[in-house]
Amino acid sequence: MENILAVNLLQQVFGTRNPTYALDNVSFNMPATPSILNLVGESGSGKSTIARIILGLLHPTKGSVFYKDTDIFTKEPRWQKQFRREVQVVFQNPYSVYNPVYRVDRVLMKPIQKFKLASGKAVANEMILASLKAVDMRPEDVLGKYPHQLSGGQRQRLMLARLHLISAQLIIADEAISMIDAAGRVSFLNILLDFRDRLGISTLYITHDLSTAKYLGGEIIVLYKGRIVERGETKSVTGSPLHPYSQLLVQCVPVPNPKQRWKEPLTDSGELSVYRTPKRDRCLFAERCPKVMDICWNSRPPLQKPAASGPDARGEVACHLYQPHGN
């Protein structure tokens, strides 16, 4: 097995009369060695659609997803059961997982029963305690409580305890911490790093918040209107972004320092347009791009290594500014 996850040429089109291309030829891999991959993009860029397809909740219009070399839409029930256990999601809104009338203990007890993880009550309790410990939670803070008695940060951490309990191998974290404070976020991110390093669990970390992606490091994919516009090492993409959209993103991160306030007002107003051009054989960022050229309106820039980069460079960008001459 070379990759734990391979996503090939995904296309997702919603609607027929006014089709929305939620995803337009998206491909990426996550290696078998434990890793964290950051997926960033504005709302509506297709992040959650990718998550839903990888989880097998949505059949893509075109393309395929392989988990450990097997197509995830295979019908083999034993494989499916294993897949459902190994690939787990943490959503932004954890309320859906918690039933308000039951104590939260059930969130941990249910998978033990469902996947027959423990032979008896005592072993089950032991496992629950170990999983709470793995996410730095004190049992007395959570067990016996009702969901509304826990803070948002606690609920998300409890989700991680659940993933630990069922030995998940790939976590899809979709905007998982956008509601928690800075201190809580760091704890959550530290658990993901710890899971990777100590337990070999990989994470696809989906966010619109570049600063948390930066903290996790690893590789990053920048998505814009369903297309990958740039990818590479998180450090270099956030430090010296190539694509004009990535550059805009980096400029707009609110620097947590009142002495470094944004100076000139932001002139970008692309997201405000009520009107849409259906033409897709072009760069979809053209109407917002300060560096737009004629070719941008008439040809879709392929995702490739920038012309000027050395042989070791790993970054790729989909922008005509970086295409080799004569292309």
Next chain:
Amino acid sequence: MTPIMQIRDLSVGYASRRAVGLAVTSVNLDVEKGEILGVVGESGCGKTTLAVALLGLIESPGVIQSGSVQLRLADDKLVDLVGLAPRPLRQIRWKEIAYIPQGSMSALNPVLRVRQQMTDTLVQHGLSKAEAIERARWALNLVSLDAAVLDKYPHELSGGMNQRVAIATAVTMQPAILVADEPTTALDVVTQRSILQELVKIRDQFGTTIIVISHDMGVMAQVVDRMAVMYAGRIAELGLVLNIFDAPLHPYTQKLIGSIPKDTGQHLEGLEGEAPSLWAYPPGCRFHPRCSLATAICREQTPELREIISGQYAACHHCD
């Protein structure tokens, strides 16, 4: 300066069958006219409860346990929003104080066009249909939206545009105070920046006093003049945002500012433990179980919010 709003000893709780849990406890705060005041704190610390109380809109199971929210009107008259009857309250809302609720962009009615969502309130305020549409156009223009959105349904607009509609709706009557609860949460950074820019523009253009609630320290750093840091229902620290980022006084604020990610590969500690729920506050300082400076007095006595350095307040026994 005379504050436009004076909050005194405000405590707001939620009633369960057996008890009342105080989501906001003994808050004292002066809001200056024309300032952008930030309220920051983690999820569940009481920010929204405070905001709703400032609007006089607490409803069951919520209860105001004590305190007052004095609003200074244009003619210098003071009116206490706590316990104000629905009718006078309706006259004050939108005109004097308006609210952009948390999650408002997803709370727009999906089956109504923007036109109707925006004009309904105005018509209730006695404007004619034509006047209402005129004001709606004006407000949309103010937040950089084309009047063409009037004919759209919320699902036809992006999240950022819906949030602008929510802001435009709140400012149609040119309120003196605008309370914005998490106005940019769940938006991408580019949209966030432009929305924040709109809020600052509204303040600069009309002198509107704006209270911005957020859990994001970056948002605080970029737009607010002063900020109040909340922890477990109380204000832990209050002061100019420049001073607080420079030298936070309260141990919780110090932790918050210390756990902001800056670079790849840098390890941050975060904060051990969790904030207490409103049903189980510890005695004394509510932060003491997580505070490395806690001593005996912290476990017994509640620290009052007091001015430590000129203009900078903290509620801590040990931050002189």
